[in-house]
Structure formats: structure tokens, C-alpha cells
Amino acid sequence: MAEAVETMDGWYCLHDLRSIDWTSWKMASSDEREAAIHEFEQLLSKWEAIEEAKDGSHAVYTVVGQKADIMMMFLRPTMVELNELETEFNKTKFAEYLKPAYSYVSVVELSKYAPQKEGVDPESLPETQARLKPILPKWEHMCFYPMDKRRQGENNWYTLEFSERGKMLYEHSKTGRKYAGRVKQIITGSFGFDDWEWGVTLFAHDVLQLKRIVYEMRFDEVSAKYGEFGEFFVGNHLPKENVAAYLHV
Numbered sequence: 001m002a003e004a005v006e007t008m009d010g011w012y013c014l015h016d017l018r019s020i021d022w023t024s025w026k027m028a029s030s031d032e033r034e035a036a037i038h039e040f041e042q043l044l045s046k047w048e049a050i051e052e053a054k055d056g057s058h059a060v061y062t063v064v065g066q067k068a069d070i071m072m073m074f075l076r077p078t079m080v081e082l083n084e085l086e087t088e089f090n091k092t093k094f095a096e097y098l099k100p101a102y103s104y105v106s107v108v109e110l111s112k113y114a115p116q117k118e119g120v121d122p123e124s125l126p127e128t129q130a131r132l133k134p135i136l137p138k139w140e141h142m143c144f145y146p147m148d149k150r151r152q153g154e155n156n157w158y159t160l161e162f163s164e165r166g167k168m169l170y171e172h173s174k175t176g177r178k179y180a181g182r183v184k185q186i187i188t189g190s191f192g193f194d195d196w197e198w199g200v201t202l203f204a205h206d207v208l209q210l211k212r213i214v215y216e217m218r219f220d221e222v223s224a225k226y227g228e229f230g231e232f233f234v235g236n237h238l239p240k241e242n243v244a245a246y247l248h249v
């Protein structure tokens with residue numbers, strides 16, 4: 001039997017994607033629209049204060065293509081807080097004009113494949129804690145997709161020895177490191193939480209870097225042999241000060 005890797009788990013994560021019902025948004029009076037925008041901006045300010053206090057983080061992006069219009073990513077210390085935040089958002093006026101497009105529940109995850117230093121618990125290190133409870137970058141572009149590791153015939157990730165998986169992930173990390181400063185990745189685990197095994201969230205200033213890293217990684221053994229991918233979503237940063245202009249009709 002192959003051995004499971006130990007994981008370190010951080011903040012809980014919700015990717016919440018909605019489509020805007022532009023018809024009913026346009027039919028609303030301008031007062032109603034203004035009130036809905038104002039209330040949403042206030043909620044964004046509340047989320048900013050939570051981020052400032054390092055009690056969570058969030059990122060809001062518009063989505064390119066027909067799969068959704070807005071993509072929100074939330075991180076919170078507990079699943080309960082994540083649920084409360086979702087419910088609070090659902091009760092807003094703005095949410096009345098939104099239709100669910102996709103959602104994904106997971107938790108920020110780091111695995112202990114790398115050799116551990118004698119007597120040092122990696123989870124106690126401040127740099128590990130910063131990665132488990134990250135403040136999401138507000139870079140220009142974001143891409144999100146869920147993925148699995150294949151369990152088919154010859155290619156079954158879950159029957160490979162620990163050392164073999166570790167070696168492949170080390171090779172994977174070498175490809176990733178080439179993109180340092182250009183792509184920031186947040187890997188979230190979703191075993192038991194959602195339909196896929198991991199969520200992959202990538203941030204970039206230059207959108208082409210997202211295409212390049214995903215393409216280049218296809219040639220890493222771990223992705224080439226074992227990667228299975230769900231739907232991809234890509235979008236552009238929507239800062240609070242641009243919300244009113246984005247929703248203007």
C-alpha cells in the first residue's frame with residue numbers, strides 16, 4: 001500500500017462565481033441599482049477590514065466568457081465563517097440580480113513531500129503560516145480550475161510510492177519556480193469538500209503567463225500522466241473603485 005502524504009491545512013476557501021441577470025438589473029430603477037451598488041461596496045469595505053486584520057482574505061474578478069460574470073475568492077479561518085460570509089452576501093440587494101454559475105469549497109493546503117529538517121515542525125515556521133493563511137494578491141488577472149490526480153489503469157497516482165510522487169512534485173516545483181514573481185499560485189485541497197481533489201488558483205500581471213505556465217506544466221510527468229482538469233475560469237481584477245462603473249447601464 002502506498003503511503004498518504006501529511007498535509008498542512010490553512011484557511012478555508014470558497015470560489016463563488018455568479019452571472020449577472022442584466023435584464024432585471026436594467027429593469028431596476030436607478031435608485032435601486034445605486035442602493036445595491038452602495039451596499040455591495042460597504043460589504044467590500046468590511047471584507048477589506050477583515051483582510052487588514054489578517055482574519056481572512058478575498059479577491060474579486062470579472063470573468064471573460066459566458067461561464068460567469070464575476071468570480072469571488074474568499075479565505076476564512078473556519079468553514080463556519082466562510083458560510084456566514086456567503087449567506088451575508090446572498091442577503092444583499094445585489095445578489096438578487098445574480099445567478100449561481102459555479103462554486104468550489106476547499107482549504108489552503110501544503111503537503112509534506114519535501115524532506116523535513118530534524119526536530120523542526122514545518123507548520124510552526126512563520127513562512128509556512130504565511131503560505132497557509134495568504135493575503136490574496138490583487139494582480140490584474142486570475143485563473144481558477146479544479147483538478148484530480150488520475151486513477152486509471154497504469155496511471156494511478158494513489159498506488160505510487162511516496163518517494164516517486166515526491167520526486168515528480170519536486171520536478172513540478174522546478175517548473176513552477178521559473179515563474180517566480182510572474183505567477184502566484186494558491187493550491188487548495190478539496191477531498192471530501194467538493195467534486196474535484198484540488199483547486200488551482202493562479203494570479204498574474206500578464207495574462208499570457210497563465211497560459212504559459214499551464215501549458216509548460218502539461219509536460220511535467222505529474223500533469224502529463226496524472227492530471228485531470230475541470231472547467232477553467234479566467235478574469236480581470238475588479239477593484240472596489242471600479243464596481244460602480246462595471247455595473248453602470
Ligand code: VOV
Nearest residue numbers: 110111169173176177183185187198200214217218223227
Ligand atoms: C506557480 C508555480 C508553482 C510552484 C512553485 C509550485 C510548487 C509546488 C510544490 C513545491 C508542491 C508540493 C508541496 C506543496 O506545496 O504542497 C506543489 C503541489 C501541488 N501543485 Fe504546484 N506549484 C506551482 C504551480 C502549480 C500549478 C499551475 C498547478 C496546476 C497543475 C497543472 O498542470 O495545471 C499546480 C498543482 C499542484 C497540486 C495539485 C499540488 C498538490 C499535489 C499533491 O499531490 O499534494 N501547481 N506545487
